[in-house]
Amino acid sequence: MKFIQLTSIFLLIALADSNTLSAQLFIDNAQFFIQPGASVTVQGDVTSNTDIQGTGKIILKGAANQNINMGGFTIPNLEMDNAANVTLTGNLKVGSSLLFTNGKILLDNFNFIIDAATTITGAGDNKFLETNGTGFAQRNIGNAAASNQLIPVGVGIRYAPITLTHTGGVYSSALLSAQAKSGKSPNSHPRVESYTNIYWPLSSTGITGGTFTGTGTYPADGAPGFTGTETDIRGMSFNGTDWSLIGEGHNYTTNTVSAQLSSNSGQILGMNRFVLMNSKVLLQGANPVSGIMNDALRTTPNVIPTTEPYRGAPYNFATLNGGVQEVASASVFNDLGNNNNIVDWVYLELRNNVTTGTVLLETRSALLQKDGDIVDIDGISPLYFKNQDPGDFTVTVRHRNHMAISTNNVAGSYKNLSLSSLTPSLNFSSPSTNVLGVANTNYAQIGGFNMMYAGNANGVLGAPSQRVSYSGSGNDATYILGTLLGGNAGSSIGTVASPVYHWGDVNFNRRVTYSGSGNDASFILSTPLGSSASSIKQEVKPL
Numbered sequence: 154m155k156f157i158q159l160t161s162i163f164l165l166i167a168l169a170d171s172n173t174l175s176a177q178l179f180i181d182n183a184q185f186f187i188q189p190g191a192s193v194t195v196q197g198d199v200t201s202n203t204d205i206q207g208t209g210k211i212i213l214k215g216a217a218n219q220n221i222n223m224g225g226f227t228i229p230n231l232e233m234d235n236a237a238n239v240t241l242t243g244n245l246k247v248g249s250s251l252l253f254t255n256g257k258i259l260l261d262n263f264n265f266i267i268d269a270a271t272t273i274t275g276a277g278d279n280k281f282l283e284t285n286g287t288g289f290a291q292r293n294i295g296n297a298a299a300s301n302q303l304i305p306v307g308v309g310i311r312y313a314p315i316t317l318t319h320t321g322g323v324y325s326s327a328l329l330s331a332q333a334k335s336g337k338s339p340n341s342h343p344r345v346e347s348y349t350n351i352y353w354p355l356s357s358t359g360i361t362g363g364t365f366t367g368t369g370t371y372p373a374d375g376a377p378g379f380t381g382t383e384t385d386i387r388g389m390s391f392n393g394t395d396w397s398l399i400g401e402g403h404n405y406t407t408n409t410v411s412a413q414l415s416s417n418s419g420q421i422l423g424m425n426r427f428v429l430m431n432s433k434v435l436l437q438g439a440n441p442v443s444g445i446m447n448d449a450l451r452t453t454p455n456v457i458p459t460t461e462p463y464r465g466a467p468y469n470f471a472t473l474n475g476g477v478q479e480v481a482s483a484s485v486f487n488d489l490g491n492n493n494n495i496v497d498w499v500y501l502e503l504r505n506n507v508t509t510g511t512v513l514l515e516t517r518s519a520l521l522q523k524d525g526d527i528v529d530i531d532g533i534s535p536l537y538f539k540n541q542d543p544g545d546f547t548v549t550v551r552h553r554n555h556m557a558i559s560t561n562n563v564a565g566s567y568k569n570l571s572l573s574s575l576t577p578s579l580n581f582s583s584p585s586t587n588v589l590g591v592a593n594t595n596y597a598q599i600g601g602f603n604m605m606y607a608g609n610a611n612g613v614l615g616a617p618s619q620r621v622s623y624s625g626s627g628n629d630a631t632y633i634l635g636t637l638l639g640g641n642a643g644s645s646i647g648t649v650a651s652p653v654y655h656w657g658d659v660n661f662n663r664r665v666t667y668s669g670s671g672n673d674a675s676f677i678l679s680t681p682l683g684s685s686a687s688s689i690k691q692e693v694k695p696l
Contacts, residue, residue: 176197180200187208192212194212195212195219198220199223203226204226210230215239220241222241229248230252231251232254233251233252233254233255236256239258244265251267256280261286262287264290267291267293276305291328296325298320301316304317304329306332308351311378316368319360324359325359331367336352345425347383350377350380354420358417360417366413371423381425385540387423388422388423390419391421391422397572427538428542428543430501431536432550432581434604437604445524446525448496456654460481463500467656468612470516481531481532493526498553499518502515504562515541517536543569543570555606557694561589581605583602588603607659607680611629611632611636614627621690625687634674638667643668648664649664658673659673660680
C-alpha cells in the first residue's frame with residue numbers, strides 16, 4: 154500500500170474543506186498542522202511520533218480495519234467513521250473532541266486517553282471504545298477533581314458507558330481509567346443469581362485520597378443486558394478482595410448502577426444483594442481432635458449424598474427462600490489430601506437480631522470441612538445468603554443427628570455479616586464465641602473447643618426429640634434398637650463392606666449398630682453423655 158511519509162518537515166493543511174489521504178499517514182518528527190475548519194480523511198493506517206497540531210480534524214474512514222499508533226501523542230480532534238473498525242497499536246490521546254460516526258476503536262493492549270474537557274459525541278451501539286485487551290479508556294483530569302467524566306466504552310455491539318467522578322483528593326497529572334468487560338465478574342460468588350452482564354474494571358493514577366465513584370450503564374434489552382431479576386440488582390464495587398455497597402445506586406429506568414471504590418482500583422458491577430458468612434463448627438460425632446474432624450463418610454466409597462438431605466423426608470427441616478434441594482458436584486467430595494476434605498452436610502438458619510431472634514429470614518444447606526469451615530456447595534466459597542442487606546443476625550447451625558448450636562440472641566451478641574469474604578470468622582468452635590445455651594449442657598466443650606453434641610438418633614421424629622438421652626421415654630439408644638434395628642441387637646444397617654449414610658450412625662462409622670465394637674448406643678452413653686445413663690443433653694435454639 155502507498156503511504157504518505159512526513160519526515161522533519163512542516164506540513165500545513167489550510168483548506169476549509171476536506172483532504173483525503175487514501176494511503177497510510179506516517180509522521181516522523183514532523184509538524185503536521187491542520188487549520189481550523191479543515192479535516193484530513195485517512196483511509197489507511199496512521200502512525201506518528203509527535204503531536205498533530207492545530208484545531209482541524211482527523212477522520213478515520215477506511216474500507217477495512219485501520220491501525221493507529223500515535224505513541225501516546227495527541228490528535229486534537231478525531232472522528233471515527235469506519236464500519237470495519239480501528240485498532241490501536243500504540244497509545245493515543247485526544248485533546249478537544251471525539252466524534253463517533255461509524256465503527257468501534259479497539260484498544261487491544263493500549264490506552265486511549267481523553268482530556269477532561271474533551272467533548273464526546275455520537276457514541277452508541279457499534280460506536281464506542283472497546284477494551285478488548287489490557288488497554289484502558291482514560292480521562293486525563295490533570296491536577297484537579299473532576300465530575301461525570303464520560304468513558305464511552307462498550308462490549309460487542311452494545312454501548313455500555315461509565316461516568317467517573319473523583320473528588321476530595323490530591324491530584325497530580327491524574328488519570329481516571331475504565332474498561333467494560335462482558336459477563337459476570339469472575340470475582341463474583343458462584344451463587345450470585347442476578348447481575349448485569351457487563352462489569353467495569355476501574356483504576357486511578359496520580360491521586361492520593363478522595364472519593365472515587367462510577368455510574369455504569371448496561372443495555373436495556375438483549376445481549377449482554379442482565380441475567381436474573383433486574384429489580385434485585387444493586388450497584389456494587391469490588392476492591393480486589395471484598396464487595397461493597399458503599400455509594401450504592403441503581404435506576405432500572407435508565408439502566409444504571411453506581412458504586413464507590415474503596416481504593417485506587419477495583420470493579421463496578423450490578424449484582425443482587427447478599428451477605429457472606431465465614432464460620433467454623435465441630436461435630437462431636439466426627440471425633441474432633443485438636444479442632445480437626447475425621448472425614449470417614451467421604452472415604453471410598455463416599456456415602457455423603459451430592460443432594461443435600463435436609464429438605465423433605467426424613468428430616469423435613471423448616472425452609473425459607475426456596476424449597477429446591479441444593480446439589481453439589483460429585484468432585485466436591487474427592488480427597489483433597491488436606492483439611493478441606495468434606496465431612497458432611499450442615500444446615501444454617503439466619504434469623505433477625507431482635508431479642509428473641511424468632512424471625513427466620515433464610516435457610517441454607519452447606520458443606521462442612523475437616524477443620525470446621527462451613528462452605529458453600531462448591532466446597533470452597535464462604536456461605537452465601539441471597540438478597541440480605543449487611544447487618545446483624547442470629548445464626549443457627551443444625552445437623553441431622555447433632556444438637557443445634559446458635560449465636561446468643563441478646564443485644565450486643567449478634568453476628569454482623571457483610572459482603573466481605575474476609576469478615577472475621579463466626580467460630581462456633583471457640584469458647585470465646587457468645588453461644589446460646591450453657592456449655593456441657595446444650596453444647597459440648599472438650600479440649601478447649603466447643604462442638605455440637607452428637608447422639609440425636611431420633612431427631613428425625615422432630616420436637617420434642619431434639620435431645621440426646623440414653624434412658625427414659627424416647628431415648629436414642631432404645632430408638633436405635635427398637636425402631637431402626639427391629640429389636641435385634643445383633644443386626645445392623647450397613648456394614649464395613651457396604652457402608653451407609655444414615656441418621657442413626659451417630660459416630661460416623663458408616664453403619665448403625667447396637668452391639669459390638671464401635672456401636673452407636675455405647676457411643677451415645679460414653680461420649681455425649683459422659684457415661685451417665687441419666688444425663689440428658691437438650692437442644693437450645695432462639696425459637
